[in-house]
Amino acid sequence: MDATANLEGAFPRDLQEIATTRPIYKGSSPYKKKKQPDKQYSESVVFLDFSSIFSTFGYTNPALRHVWFVKDICGIVCAVFTWLLILYAEYVVMFVMLIHESSNIYSFIHGLIFNSLAFLAISSHLRAMFTDPGAVPKGNATKEGIESLGLKKGEVVYKCPKCISIKPDRAHHCSVCQRCIRKMDHHCPWVNNCVGENNQKYFVLFTMYICLISVHALYMAVTHFIFCVGKDWKACSGMSPPATTIFLIFLIFEGMLFGIFTGIMFGTQMSAVCTDETGIEQLKKEERERRSRWLSIKGVFGHPFSIHWFSPFSTPRFLTSEKIYYSV
Ligand SMILES: [Zn+2]
Numbered sequence: 001m002d003a004t005a006n007l008e009g010a011f012p013r014d015l016q017e018i019a020t021t022r023p024i025y026k027g028s029s030p031y032k033k034k035k036q037p038d039k040q041y042s043e044s045v046v047f048l049d050f051s052s053i054f055s056t057f058g059y060t061n062p063a064l065r066h067v068w069f070v071k072d073i074c075g076i077v078c079a080v081f082t083w084l085l086i087l088y089a090e091y092v093v094m095f096v097m098l099i100h101e102s103s104n105i106y107s108f109i110h111g112l113i114f115n116s117l118a119f120l121a122i123s124s125h126l127r128a129m130f131t132d133p134g135a136v137p138k139g140n141a142t143k144e145g146i147e148s149l150g151l152k153k154g155e156v157v158y159k160c161p162k163c164i165s166i167k168p169d170r171a172h173h174c175s176v177c178q179r180c181i182r183k184m185d186h187h188c189p190w191v192n193n194c195v196g197e198n199n200q201k202y203f204v205l206f207t208m209y210i211c212l213i214s215v216h217a218l219y220m221a222v223t224h225f226i227f228c229v230g231k232d233w234k235a236c237s238g239m240s241p242p243a244t245t246i247f248l249i250f251l252i253f254e255g256m257l258f259g260i261f262t263g264i265m266f267g268t269q270m271s272a273v274c275t276d277e278t279g280i281e282q283l284k285k286e287e288r289e290r291r292s293r294w295l296s297i298k299g300v301f302g303h304p305f306s307i308h309w310f311s312p313f314s315t316p317r318f319l320t321s322e323k324i325y326y327s328v
C-alpha cells in the first residue's frame with residue numbers, strides 16, 4: 001500500500017508529500033479507525049507530574065519530578081518477580097549463610113558488599129521502570145504541528161500511523177507502551193518499560209549490578225556448601241541439612257542463570273552504547289552516521305566521566321533539561 005494513500009483527506013495536498021508515513025506501513029487507514037473506539041488508542045501508560053509539589057520544596061531537577069508507569073500486566077508480574085528473586089537471595093545470604101559463619105569479619109564484609117549491590121540493583125531497576133524512556137508526544141502530527149516545524153521544500157518528516165506523532169530520527173513505535181520512543185532499544189518486561197534515550201543508563205546499571213550480585217551470591221553459596229560439608233553439617237546453618245541444601249541449590253541455580261543472562265545483556269548493551277547503535281537499528285541494519293565511541297558513552301552516562309556514572313540516583317545533566325519532557 002502506498003504510504004501517502006493513508007493520508008488522503010487528513011492533510012491538504014501540499015502537506016501530504018511531507019507528512020509521509022514509514023513505507024512499511026500496511027493495513028487500513030488509522031484515520032478511519034479513529035472514528036470508532038479502538039484498543040490501540042487506549043492509554044497504556046500512566047504519566048504523573050509532581051512538578052508543583054516538588055517546586056514548593058525548591059527542588060529543581062525535573063528528571064525526578066515525573067513518574068512514568070506502563071500498565072502492562074505481563075511486565076508488572078515480571079518486575080515483581082525480579083524483586084522476589086532479589087528478596088529470596090537476600091534471605092538465603094543473610095539468614096541461611098552469613099549469620100552462621102564462624103568469622104564475624106567475613107560475615108560483615110560479605111554482608112556489606114551483598115546488601116550494597118542489592119540496594120543499587122533495586123534502585124537502578126526502579127529508575128529504569130519509572131523513568132520516561134523518551135516518549136514522543138502523541139497526536140502531534142497535525143497540520144499545525146507539521147507546519148510549525150518550518151520544513152523547507154523537499155524535507156521529509158516521518159509520521160507514526162499508530163500514535164499519530166511526528167517521528168524523530170531514531171525513534172521507534174513500541175506496541176506495549178503504544179508510543180513512539182526516542183532511540184528505542186527494546187521493550188524489557190523485566191523492568192516493565194522500554195529501554196530508550198532517557199533510561200538506558202539505569203537499565204545498563206541494573207544488568208551490571210544484578211550480574212555482580214549473582215556472581216557474589218554464587219561464590220558465597222559454593223563456599224558455604226563446602227564449609228557445611230567440612231563441618232559435617234553441624235552448626236553451619238540453623239536449618240536441617242536437607243533444607244539448607246535445597247536453599248543453597250536454588251540460590252546457586254538462580255545465581256548461575258541470572259549471572260549469565262544479565263552478563264550477556266550487559267555486554268550487548270555496552271556494545272550497543274559503544275557502537276552508537278540500538279538493538280532495533282542492529283536488527284534492521286540501518287545505515288547512518290555514528291558518533292565516536294567516547295561521545296556515545298557520554299551520551300548515555302553523562303559528561304564528564306565521574307563516579308556518578310555508576311549511581312542510579314544521578315541523572316545525566318543533559319536529561320535534567322525541561323526541554324526533553326513533553327506533556328502527554
Ligand atoms: Zn508511534
Ligand SMILES: [Zn+2]
Pocket residue numbers: 174175176177178186187193194
Ligand atoms: Zn515499550
